[in-house]
Amino acid sequence: ETGVTQSPTHLIKTRGQQVTLRCSSQSGHNTVSWYQQALGQGPQFIFQYYREEENGRGNFPPRFSGLQFPNYSSELNVNALELDDSALYLCASSSGQLYNEQFFGPGTRLTVL
Amino acid sequence: TQLLEQSPQFLSIQEGENLTVYCNSSSVFSSLQWYRQEPGEGPVLLVTVVTGGEVKKLKRLTFQFGDARKDSSLHITAAQPGDTGLYLCAGSKNAGNNRKLIWGLGTSLAVNP
Numbered sequence: 001e002t003g004v005t006q007s008p009t010h011l012i013k014t015r016g017q018q019v020t021l022r023c024s025s026q027s028g029h030n031t032v033s034w035y036q037q038a039l040g041q042g043p044q045f046i047f048q049y050y051r052e053e054e055n056g057r058g059n060f061p062p063r064f065s066g067l068q069f070p071n072y073s074s075e076l077n078v079n080a081l082e083l084d085d086s087a088l089y090l091c092a093s094s095s096g097q098l099y100n101e102q103f104f105g106p107g108t109r110l111t112v113l
Numbered sequence: 114t115q116l117l118e119q120s121p122q123f124l125s126i127q128e129g130e131n132l133t134v135y136c137n138s139s140s141v142f143s144s145l146q147w148y149r150q151e152p153g154e155g156p157v158l159l160v161t162v163v164t165g166g167e168v169k170k171l172k173r174l175t176f177q178f179g180d181a182r183k184d185s186s187l188h189i190t191a192a193q194p195g196d197t198g199l200y201l202c203a204g205s206k207n208a209g210n211n212r213k214l215i216w217g218l219g220t221s222l223a224v225n226p
Contacts, residue, residue, distance in 0.1 A: 004155075031212050033213070033214075040199065040219070040221055041218055041219060042119075042199075042201050042216045042217055042218040042219040043156070043201070043216055045213065045214075045216070048212060048213055050212060055212060055213075056212075056213050088153075090155050090156075092155070094212065100144075100205040100212055100213070100214055101146060101158055101161055102146075102158070102203075102214060103158065104148075104155030104156050104157070105155050106153075106154055106155050107153070107154070107155050109153070
């Protein structure tokens with residue numbers, strides 16, 4: 001069973017640029033959630049995709065957008081990057097059954113200069 | 114906004130000491146999960162508790178779900194430096210198509226040798 005993978009591991013961008021982060025969900029999982037995490041704090045929910053449709057969104061502006069593909073992998077796109085977007089971006093997949101247990105990838109560390 | 118409050122926010126103890134981390138809410142959850150996260154990595158699921166009053170043990174870690182399913186605690190006996198990390202609780206409501214978790218802000222634990 002393959003776990004959740006994310007790419008790239010690290011990324012450096014400049015303010016105003018656009019970025020795409022990728023996530024491959026765990027085998028058998030149809031739900032992907034994206035989180036932003038500042039150092040030493042809990043994850044902040046960005047949005048969730050279930051069977052290719054957005055299934056809830058946190059308090060993030062529209063320049064944060066996403067996609068889920070038929071194989072349930074997912075992308076997070078951020079436009080017009082700001083300095084405050086620097087964070088660890090986590091992807092978690094789940095089967096959506098029972099207790100919504102989520103399995104996380106290692107994250108993408110985004111630095112905006 | 115429904116939140117899970119974790120306390121303490123930070124904890125620094127010596128190897129061999131015991132500690133308890135609390136996760137409280139005014140809302141009822143159908144299940145609650147505990148995760149541990151090490152620097153630069155994604156959170157890893159430790160346990161899921163689902164029944165009011167349930168106690169689960171994982172080696173030196175003891176997890177309890179409150180009788181009313183609004184709170185939970187994590188107790189670590191004889192802490193070791195390997196226990197260092199960010200401990201996160203997350204609750205699920207399993208209402209309709211709700212596949213999202215509500216997260217606490219985390220307890221950062223440092224166990225000093």
